[in-house]
Amino acid sequence: MTSVKSKQQGSVLTQKLHSKRQLFIPIAALLVLILVNLINDPSFFAIKVGTNSTGDPVLSGNLITILDNASELAILAIGMTLVTAASGGQDISVGATIAIAGSVVLRVLCGTEARPETLQAPIIVAFLVCCVVSMLFGAFNGALVAYFKIQPMVATLILYTAGRSIAAWINNNALPIISEPSFAYYGNFIPGIAIPTPVFIAIACMIIIALVLKFTTLGLYTQSVGINPHSSRLNGINPEFIKFITYVILGLCVAVAGFIKVSRFSTINYSVVAKDIEMDAILAVALGGNALSGGKFSMAASILGAYVIQFLTTTLYTFKVDSSALPAYKAVVVIILVVLSSPVAREKMAKLWKKVAPAKTAKEAN
Amino acid sequence: MQEGAVLEVRGICKNFPGVRALQGVDFTLREGEIHALMGENGAGKSTLIKVLTGVYTKDDGQIFLKGHEGPVHIKSPEDAQNAGISTVYQEITLCPNLTVAENMYIGRTKGPFTNWRAMNRRAGEILRSLEIPASPTQQLGTCSIAVQQMVAIARAVDMECKVLILDEPTSSLDEQEVRKLFKLMLDLKAKGVGIVFVTHFLEQVYEVCDRITVLRDGQLVGEYVIEELPRVQLVSKMLGKELNDMAALDKGETVSEKEDRGVPVLEAHQLSSTEGIKPFDFQIYKGEVNGFTGLLGSGRSECVRAIFGADKTTGGTVKVNGQEVSIKKPRDAMKYGIGYLPEDRKRDGIVGDLSVRDNIILALQVLRGFFRPISRAQAEAYADEYIKLLEIKTASSETPIKALSGGNQQKVILARWLLTNPNYLILDEPTRGIDIGTKIEIQKLVLKLAAEGKSVTFISSEIDEMLRTCSRLLVMRDRKMVGELTGEDLQQDKIMATIAGGESAS
Numbered sequence: 001m002t003s004v005k006s007k008q009q010g011s012v013l014t015q016k017l018h019s020k021r022q023l024f025i026p027i028a029a030l031l032v033l034i035l036v037n038l039i040n041d042p043s044f045f046a047i048k049v050g051t052n053s054t055g056d057p058v059l060s061g062n063l064i065t066i067l068d069n070a071s072e073l074a075i076l077a078i079g080m081t082l083v084t085a086a087s088g089g090q091d092i093s094v095g096a097t098i099a100i101a102g103s104v105v106l107r108v109l110c111g112t113e114a115r116p117e118t119l120q121a122p123i124i125v126a127f128l129v130c131c132v133v134s135m136l137f138g139a140f141n142g143a144l145v146a147y148f149k150i151q152p153m154v155a156t157l158i159l160y161t162a163g164r165s166i167a168a169w170i171n172n173n174a175l176p177i178i179s180e181p182s183f184a185y186y187g188n189f190i191p192g193i194a195i196p197t198p199v200f201i202a203i204a205c206m207i208i209i210a211l212v213l214k215f216t217t218l219g220l221y222t223q224s225v226g227i228n229p230h231s232s233r234l235n236g237i238n239p240e241f242i243k244f245i246t247y248v249i250l251g252l253c254v255a256v257a258g259f260i261k262v263s264r265f266s267t268i269n270y271s272v273v274a275k276d277i278e279m280d281a282i283l284a285v286a287l288g289g290n291a292l293s294g295g296k297f298s299m300a301a302s303i304l305g306a307y308v309i310q311f312l313t314t315t316l317y318t319f320k321v322d323s324s325a326l327p328a329y330k331a332v333v334v335i336i337l338v339v340l341s342s343p344v345a346r347e348k349m350a351k352l353w354k355k356v357a358p359a360k361t362a363k364e365a366n
Numbered sequence: 367m368q369e370g371a372v373l374e375v376r377g378i379c380k381n382f383p384g385v386r387a388l389q390g391v392d393f394t395l396r397e398g399e400i401h402a403l404m405g406e407n408g409a410g411k412s413t414l415i416k417v418l419t420g421v422y423t424k425d426d427g428q429i430f431l432k433g434h435e436g437p438v439h440i441k442s443p444e445d446a447q448n449a450g451i452s453t454v455y456q457e458i459t460l461c462p463n464l465t466v467a468e469n470m471y472i473g474r475t476k477g478p479f480t481n482w483r484a485m486n487r488r489a490g491e492i493l494r495s496l497e498i499p500a501s502p503t504q505q506l507g508t509c510s511i512a513v514q515q516m517v518a519i520a521r522a523v524d525m526e527c528k529v530l531i532l533d534e535p536t537s538s539l540d541e542q543e544v545r546k547l548f549k550l551m552l553d554l555k556a557k558g559v560g561i562v563f564v565t566h567f568l569e570q571v572y573e574v575c576d577r578i579t580v581l582r583d584g585q586l587v588g589e590y591v592i593e594e595l596p597r598v599q600l601v602s603k604m605l606g607k608e609l610n611d612m613a614a615l616d617k618g619e620t621v622s623e624k625e626d627r628g629v630p631v632l633e634a635h636q637l638s639s640t641e642g643i644k645p646f647d648f649q650i651y652k653g654e655v656n657g658f659t660g661l662l663g664s665g666r667s668e669c670v671r672a673i674f675g676a677d678k679t680t681g682g683t684v685k686v687n688g689q690e691v692s693i694k695k696p697r698d699a700m701k702y703g704i705g706y707l708p709e710d711r712k713r714d715g716i717v718g719d720l721s722v723r724d725n726i727i728l729a730l731q732v733l734r735g736f737f738r739p740i741s742r743a744q745a746e747a748y749a750d751e752y753i754k755l756l757e758i759k760t761a762s763s764e765t766p767i768k769a770l771s772g773g774n775q776q777k778v779i780l781a782r783w784l785l786t787n788p789n790y791l792i793l794d795e796p797t798r799g800i801d802i803g804t805k806i807e808i809q810k811l812v813l814k815l816a817a818e819g820k821s822v823t824f825i826s827s828e829i830d831e832m833l834r835t836c837s838r839l840l841v842m843r844d845r846k847m848v849g850e851l852t853g854e855d856l857q858q859d860k861i862m863a864t865i866a867g868g869e870s871a872s
Contacts, residue, residue: 214739215737216736216737217731217735217737220720220724220731221736223719223720223724224717224720224728227720228713228716228717230714231713231716232717233696234674234676234696234706234708234714234715235696235700235729235732236695236696236697236729236732236733237732238697295719296719
């Protein structure tokens with residue numbers, strides 16, 4: 001009897017280890033990157049107190065850069081994880097819709113002037129309008145995927161193609177510049193606070209999604225719909241609506257990321273802003289060990305994946321990799337990481353682990 | 367190797383995390399025999415078959431094949447095919463959108479250089495020689511399930527297999543189709559093919575098989591010549607105990623012959639759905655167990671799906687406790703205290719990658735609503751309670767449900783609905799593909815629920831199972847309700863006659 005019980009406990013343990021293992025790959029990747037940088041140049045990790053352009057004391061250093069620059073990606077990874085889990089596909093239009101979101105913010109703040117002396121509307125209004133518009137575009141994608149059953153990649157290809165033109169059209173192809181300093185707080189520093197604001201915004205988003213996953217059944221529903229829409233429906237879930245809503249949530253994430261982006265520069269370049277960020281966001285989900293075919297997901301692993309990608313980018317820059325060659329180097333690292341985190345490789349590693357530590361597993365089994 | 371054996375397996379072991387699926391199992395298949403592989407769910411039948419067909423690799427033991435020196439190593443399904451071992455699985459694994467001939471030659475064509483005409487001709491010859499009613503150029507998806515199964519067998523035959531493994535081939539066939547399949551099996555037997563036959567239907571085993579090998583809990587119980595092993599013996603060997611439970615269950619108080627049964631828990635009037643069933647009337651009372659019977663495809667499932675809102679209804683009215691209600695989607699039905707265990711467990715029942723725990727709480731969670739999630743601790747408690755209550759065999763409540771055997775998966779789905787405490791539970795083929803022990807447990811559970819004042823609609827292909835549990839049977843034929851049997855009329859031959867139709871009843 002006792003042996004049965006301990007056996008059960010043993011397998012509970014392996015189950016728990018299994019869910020932890022999903023975090024293992026991004027953490028391991030992070031450790032390797034840290035190690036490489038330590039060997040190459042320990043000063044990589046130095047954090048200095050400097051002054052920024054407005055003369056306020058701020059923290060600077062590679063780590064701060066990584067945390068700062070990864071903010072948009074981490075926020076997008078949240079939405080992308082949900083979309084992937086529920087619909088078994090990805091939204092490739094997020095880069096283009098960030099351009100739209102940013103354009104909307106500028107349009108509301110500037111009105112029709114290119115360089116307004118004063119803002120034409122409160123910033124909060126601009127942000128809210130941008131959220132609504134982004135969620136509408138998310139709803140457009142979501143409706144195509146959920147109700148018209150179009151493959152996510154194909155459905156979102158529409159906005160991927162058209163998004164940047166729409167963004168330019170919103171501002172009549174002008175590039176408004178905002179001189180009001182308080183607008184730049186959200187993408188840079190708030191005077192008196194030494195840490196970049198996007199870091200706080202990203203953390204706020206993470207807290208919100210953590211609360212949503214804890215206090216609603218969104219997690220269970222998205223996974224259930226992603227794994228088996230038929231049985232989800234017979235258990236009273238509306239699979240179409242759940243898929244639809246994940247795209248709307250991603251739209252909200254896009255709005256926040258787009259807002260940060262325009263705040264960083266106080267202007268926008270429609271064709272370049274957030275270029276290829278959709279691929280990084282999808283990669284973050286994959287790096288987190290989440291199946292891109294949908295179903296079970298780990299939000300923490302996806303977010304961690306986003307930071308790993310930014311860490312990698314920054315590391316490559318410190319290695320003086322030319323920015324045009326950057327994607328190629330990134331690709332190599334990504335291949336290794338994605339292969340390692342694939343279920344096949346994980347199974348192989350688990351077997352290897354068993355061989356390496358047979359004594360331990362035997363103990364567990366008894 | 368023994369004289370006349372085509373396949374010999376010695377001391378096969380296979381372990382999964384936490385489970386020893388096979389422990390030193392021996393198995394011998396002789397030329398020209400039909401050999402039944404029997405055992406309860408989780409006994410190791412499927413695992414043994416998957417080892418033989420290269421889906422799993424064995425941990426220990428040896429496999430010998432006629433015509434091969436020494437033990438053979440089967441590492442992939444391709445190896446198995448090349449070695450002459452062909453398998454037809456319970457679920458059709460062919461491609462429904464290709465033609466019959468293409469399916470038969472899939473993986474063996476020469477790409478653009480295929481001589482399609484010759485291929486079709488050859489396929490036609492085989493189909494004719496096996497008397498399979500299909501044309502080579504017909505799309506496979508347009509054939510009935512039985513014919514699809516036979517095409518799968520024809521494919522195996524054409525590859526000149528020496529060993530043919532049939533894994534539950536009859537579970538989705540009706541009586542006539544089973545006949546045809548048996549004829550085909552006997553033909554192949556005469557040609558010297560060794561057939562491994564896995565099924566849950568005892569009658570079928572005694573009809574066509576020569577020998578029986580019984581497995582239990584991953585171990586070999588024994589190999590028997592069919593004449594020497596009466597049914598009762600076989601069952602007790604499979605269960606590992608003397609079985610008195612096989613006697614008819616006591617229906618007890620549930621048969622309510624009383625006139626005054628109050629208002630029906632659920633009443634449907636002229637209900638019809640998009641699935642093409644003729645409008646039907648239906649009512650069920652408190653504490654009653656009734657059932658839908660009829661051949662496969664007669665519309666049994668479609669009726670209950672219409673009641674539950676799983677298919678779109680196109681007409682008719684539904685009353686719950688006398689109040690007219692509108693049930694448009696499963697969620698509506700659930701709100702009125704209706705639960706539905708679907709026929710197709712894999713497609714409609716389980717959520718494969720989710721844990722047993724999440725699968726158990728799913729329906730209750732949906733009923734509670736989006737903003738009131740069940741806490742982890744509470745979910746854990748619910749799961750543990752039902753794992754214990756229904757004796758679900760699982761390593762833990764964290765285990766993904768897909769890792770469980772079919773019977774245990776079914777129990778999890780049952781637990782899901784029991785947890786919602788429904789007034790009216792619809793069980794569509796809850797015992798299909800499940801071992802006898804679990805079957806009886808489920809039947810007992812149904813009667814227990816009825817005794818507690820709940821209403822149950824029970825659907826099963828096995829008439830004696832229906833007779834044991836139901837006090838009223840609704841008979842379906844060709845998507846139409848053709849009769850209602852109660853009391854005295856609840857007899858096997860009477861039911862058969864009603865199913866078959868008026869002409870043959872006389």
